[in-house]
Amino acid sequence: MILKKFRRGLLGQFVKFGVLPSVLVVVAIVAITTSLSIGSKRMDARELATAEAEYICSRGETFDQKAIGTVTAMALAIENGLYSKKADTLKYAKAVTEANPMFGVFIVYEAIGAAAKSSLGPTAASEITIDQATDANGRFVPSFTRDSTPSHSLVLRPINNVGEYEYYKTAKQNFANGNASKMIVTEPHMHEGELVTEFALPISIDGKFAGVVGVTRPLVFANEAIKQLAIESGLNMYLLTDKDNFVTAYAGDITATEQMRATFESISGKPLDKTPWATSLRTLLAQSGKNVLGTAVNPLNNAETIHAMTRVALNDWKVVVEIPRARLVHEIWSDLWLDLLVGVVGIIIMATLILLTATKVVGEVSGVTVAISSTAIEMAGSSRQQESVSQSFGASSVEIAAAVRQITVTGSELLRKMETISKAASESSQNASEGRVGVQAMGATMEGLASATSNVAERLSMIFEKASSINSIVDAITKVSDQTNLLSVNAAIEAEKAGDSGRGFLVVAREIRRLADQTAAATLDIEKNVQQMQAVVSGGVMEMDRFSEQVRRGVTNVGEVGQRLTKVIDQVGSVESSFSEVTEGMQSQVQGADQIRQAMDALTQNASRAQEATSEFSQAAAALRESIMSLRKVIGGDITA
Template sequence: MRLRFTVRARLLLACVLPLSLAMVSMLGVVICNYYRDLVRESELRLRAEVNEAGLRIDLANVTALTVPKTMALAQEAGLFGNRLVSLEFARRILEAFPEFTGAYFGYEPDGDGHDRTASQTGEVPSDAVSREGRFLPYWFRDREDPLRIRLSPLVNTESSYYYRGVKNRHEGKKEEEGVSLSGGISRLYRNSGNGAQGQRFTMVTEPYDYEGKYMVEHAVPLLRDGRFLGIAGVDKALNDIDDTLRKMHHHESGGFFLLSQRGRVIASTVDPSARARPIEDTRWLAVLEPAYLDTGKGTFQLAPDPRDGAETYFVSTRLATGDWKLVLVASREEILAGLSDTIKGAVGISAFVLTSVLGLAFLALRTVSRRIEDAARVAARVAAGDLGSRLEVADSDEIGDLLRAMEAMRQALADLIGRVKRSSEQLVALGDEITTAARHDESLAHEFGALTQQVAASVREISTTGDEMVRNVADVAGATAETAEVASAGRACLAETETAMRRMSERMSSVVERFAAIGEQAKGINRIMNAMTDIAVQTNLLSLNASIEAEKAGKQGAGFAVVASEIRRLADQSAVAALDVEAMVRDMQRAVAGGIQVLESFQEDMSTAGLSNVRRLADHFTAVLERIEPLVPGFGQVYEGMRAQSEGARQINDAMVALKDEAQVAAASSKHLSSMVVKLHTAVQELQAEISKFRL
């Protein structure tokens, strides 16, 4: 069963449904774009946070390295070897920078040539030199009282990064060569040989615990003419770096990892147990390794948290000073927490807007559909044939235009039905007239066919008579020739000549009678041709009348106009053929009259001379021969004339046969015209039956 969709349903499907889908799609696109923007913004914010924290830490490192650089430059500028001033200078540095936990110089063994003197004279405090007199002053803050500054000689110079590592790098060796570090460095570290031989560089050591202090050292080599003389450096405690990182972390979850150049965890607010350990010895290797190995501006990862598997952001940045890596850890759920509320709000607003649009659309469509239903009822009344009910329209919108157009259509249809009804009545009357004319044309065509048959029969008789006359004239011509031969043969054949003359006279009488009969028959043909001409004229008039009536009928009479034109053409051809036959008959009459005159003259001569003159014929045989000889060509002419007359009669017979065929065609056309009129009557009756269904 085929479903029936109302206009309201179609409009809902065609307009409201696509609009709803468009709004839902738009909402989806907006949410997707908002999600992408939020994720992008979150990524940028996380990058900004880690970069800001990295800059603050790097700034502290730069400050920490600037001080030992200044100390090294002072040594190289003339302070080297002046142990007392150098000792005081290091102490002043520590006092000036409370963030440092220690400041120191470390000379190479007898680097300034005063080791023995210093050990003997005691000019320099013993806590500033080794037992051999080597200048190794180390000022540091007391653990119990940070304001108290104490002095002791440097230790482990040949097994630590702050001295042996600096010296190794200066000499182009692997910096970890000979260095002992508790816990070791990461196996991922590959930047051991850095080609710094003979060049100035800085050293940030690995963090370690020294007498309960978690610290890192910043050391700079002392150089003179490219020769390594010792180091200048400061110590910086890392005990408070965790607090610093916590203050820079703005999220409830996660925290920071600070990685050293050699792959050890300097600080961790996420997992304190990982501090001072190589990253591969922690459970965070999978997420810290990409950040540690990165040589660019940082990494951005979304990976599972090793502790609970939750999706977590790991964002890193590189600190230029010391080549440290700072990794920010933040839960994805926390970062995107505001998205859910935003999406819910957007969905709620969109649902409200969509519901409002659907309600307004339904009300508008209901109003439109009601008016369309009114138009449908009007159209149904018109389809049922009720053209008398007027439709009043007051609205000026598109549906009002539709109703006004339907009212105009109803009025135009009513006028059209009235005109068609009157035209059908006229067609009925015209069809009756055409039927009468067609029947009259058909009877005339039958009469014309009968007359043509009579004319054809008469022409056939004339043709037969002409053939006999031709044969008789041929016989006369032969007799004349024989007479001439007999006359030329001699008088002895005179008796035979007399007999031949008698026979010739009899035959001439028969010829004269035949010619007279032909003349009478030709007159009868003329009368028949006149009658045929009159019939053709009447047929032409009738066909002209039928053409006029067909033109009045318009398109319905187009077929009758063609038939009437064909009948008029046949009538014209019949008249022309009759005139041709009449002219040929007149020619035949003149030829027959001429032949009769010649034969009568010949017969009169024969009768005048008579058989009584036969005897005198012998005396005048020569004169007779002279008269007969000229007659021989005359009989030849008569023979040719009779033969032409016979041929003309055959042509007349053919013309009459063709005329008979044309008459039959005219009769068939009249019959076809009658059948067309019958069909016209049937069509008009059907038209009237359909028109009767409409009520004006």
């Protein structure tokens, strides 16, 4: 019951919505940090594996370069004078062996007439003779090696059955194929109880194959170096040839069992396919490139681990470095436990702070609720007083608003009447203005008419004068016609006198007389018409004079009417402006009354809203009291299910 009450209380809610989310956030941060740390450790492991593989390769390349340099120098020395000097050759080979403790030296001469010797065993190098370096067939085949004693003393022995050795057969074949300068590197093999590889070159004398010179590299030194590196770094290491034969392998994993280490060491000298790693390393070894990163399964513990492979540049041997799972897990946990510890401590500190804060807040809230409760009671009493005041004020504002609304209606009606009168005055003024324009236009028309009548009279006078000049022209034409008629008569008389020869001229004379008679008749008609026209024009001129006088009197009358009408229009315009001023004043009064009405309406609404707000305030105060009671129950956890 107590736990249930706590869980429902305010403090329990703080724990639920404050402590638990904070714990989840911290857990999420730790998880993300762990994921990033694991990724970073895996990347560091890849870089470490690559660096170790490259280091082993660099050491191997250094030994290979030294071996190749030694063989090359020996081949040049033999080809340039030592070939025919066996004793000097032995001394030179001994000196080279002493200078290179990790190498054995061998020389093979083709038969040059040496006596056959019985089978000889090894001889201490301090007692060297040519016979000790000659095999049973008389071939000069010295080999300097070191014994297994702690002092590793030099031993000289002949190479028996040299023709069966891989380096000899390969050197002879290369020479025959024109590759005399190609360095020969044999696959690791067991020789006299130890794993070795040889570096060799053919000897050329006068363009003919004369033997082989080389060094033997015991791989025990490589095994020891890789073993030492594996132990120091805690990594598993493998060395394979270019044909995927194991040279050496060692398990540096600190969690490896003795059986696992024995299995690693037992694969030295074996092909990949003959070992448990035949399947797991095949994909990694098949990839091209100098540096290769990948994952493979360790067949001894079935753990998928990170592998890095690097190739030796001179002979394409492969160095493989494996990061044991135990090492990677150890490094990850070495950082992870600190993150977990910090996360747990952070959760404890955060939870403690939140609980302390929540306890303090709950206490303060409990005290505040008491003060708020008393304040709510005071608010309720005050709200009731405000509600009664608001009701009284609302009633008064409603009465005032009704009176203002009546004033607004009366003013609006008076404004409409004044607008009607103002509109009529405006129309009268407009009509008077239009009448003045009409009178002015009529005056202009009358003046134009007077001017036109004067012009018509003048033109009629000119027509009368022209008609008079036409009479003189008609008289001249009549005289010409009479003379033409007289001439035609004379011509006819003369033609009669001429007889037949003047008959044609007689016809012309008659025709001329006929035309002269027609001209005289036409001239007479013209004269009559002109006289009639003169009479008409003369009457028109007199009528136009009388009309012009009447027009001039009409223009004068129109001017006087226009002046009187202008005075009337000016008076109407002044009346219109007075009506406009009165109308504008009425509009201002109506607008003022309407604004007062709107203000009273707004005041009435505000009074109603204030009353509603006061009522709501009373309800809020009651709700506040209920909320405070509920809050007290929440703080105490007294909540019914």
